[in-house]
Amino acid sequence: MNINDYNAGIRRIVISEEEIRSAITKAGAMISEKYKGEPVLLVSVLKGAFIFLADLARAISIPCEIGFMEAKSYFADTKSSGSVAITMDLKHDVSKYHVIIVEDIIDTGRTLKEIAKIISSRKPLSLEIVTLLDKPSRRVVELNADYSLFTIPDLFVIGYGLDFDEYYRNLPYIAEFNESLL
Ligand code: IMP
Ligand code: MG
Numbered sequence: 001m002n003i004n005d006y007n008a009g010i011r012r013i014v015i016s017e018e019e020i021r022s023a024i025t026k027a028g029a030m031i032s033e034k035y036k037g038e039p040v041l042l043v044s045v046l047k048g049a050f051i052f053l054a055d056l057a058r059a060i061s062i063p064c065e066i067g068f069m070e071a072k073s074y075f076a077d078t079k080s081s082g083s084v085a086i087t088m089d090l091k092h093d094v095s096k097y098h099v100i101i102v103e104d105i106i107d108t109g110r111t112l113k114e115i116a117k118i119i120s121s122r123k124p125l126s127l128e129i130v131t132l133l134d135k136p137s138r139r140v141v142e143l144n145a146d147y148s149l150f151t152i153p154d155l156f157v158i159g160y161g162l163d164f165d166e167y168y169r170n171l172p173y174i175a176e177f178n179e180s181l182l
Helices: 003-008 017-034 050-058 110-121
Strands: 010-015 040-046 065-074 083-088 098-106 126-134 147-151 174-177
Touching: 003 010, 017 050, 017 126, 017 147, 040 050, 040 110, 050 098, 065 110, 083 110, 098 110, 110 126
Parallel strands: 040 065, 040 098, 098 126, 126 147
Antiparallel strands: 010 174, 065 083
């Protein structure tokens, strides 16, 4: 992508670095308090949540382990359910942990619902979902995060791990993508 198109794709900042940082500090403190003395596994679904996970993990002050999954979703638009194939699985035996799924954004909710179902079937001590962003107006399946840092309207956003066509993940803030470039 050329630099002019790249810059034109960033329409406006929706959530600043400072706002993200302070929300993550609060979430980290809450998780540290809630899970004190318990075995915790933070599970991130690649790739979008990698930056959120890195910052959230550093805001948590209790011992915790970190695992990654990668999944491919196959959803026909007309169906409300589909399937998720795991392309890289967790190495941990989740039955020994309180699992916290760390997600970048919940949109339709379909991918995360399937992932939560797969992890649940392995009988973790408990399972919670923490998401940086939530777009509730787009939901097509019933799925709610236990903790959502920001609720946003139906905008396509980029930055802080979120991409458009694999670009913009490295922006330090969340921005609205300028879809007129499409
Ligand atoms: P869903 O909840 O199954 O629809 O899928 C959510 C996934 O779609 C997220 O993990 C993102 O990878 C992607 N996604 C949804 N909304 C956005 C957005 O506004 N910007 C970038 N990626 C998005
Ligand atoms: Mg994602």
